[in-house]
Amino acid sequence: MKWLKSYWVLILILIVATWFRWTDIGAEYIDGDDAYISLKAIGIARYGRVELLGPPMAVGAWHSPVSVYLYAIP
Numbered sequence: 001m002k003w004l005k006s007y008w009v010l011i012l013i014l015i016v017a018t019w020f021r022w023t024d025i026g027a028e029y030i031d032g033d034d035a036y037i038s039l040k041a042i043g044i045a046r047y048g049r050v051e052l053l054g055p056p057m058a059v060g061a062w063h064s065p066v067s068v069y070l071y072a073i074p
Contacts, residue, residue, distance in 0.1 A: 007073035 054063035
């Protein structure tokens with residue numbers, strides 16, 4: 001049981017993830033801003049791109065790129 005002491009955090013995360021999956025937490029499909037942010041985050045994570053603008057606003061300006069970099073962390 002030595003491995004249980006080593007991997008207890010991973011086991012806990014997997015149990016919680018399984019519970020979320022089985023209880024159907026109501027995850028939605030990705031569209032609009034979520035898709036834009038996700039595509040930009042993939043560019044940062046995979047290809048090392050530097051993004052200076054976030055998603056576009058309805059008034060023609062741009063949001064901060066903080067959300068894009070947060071999506072790129074995982």
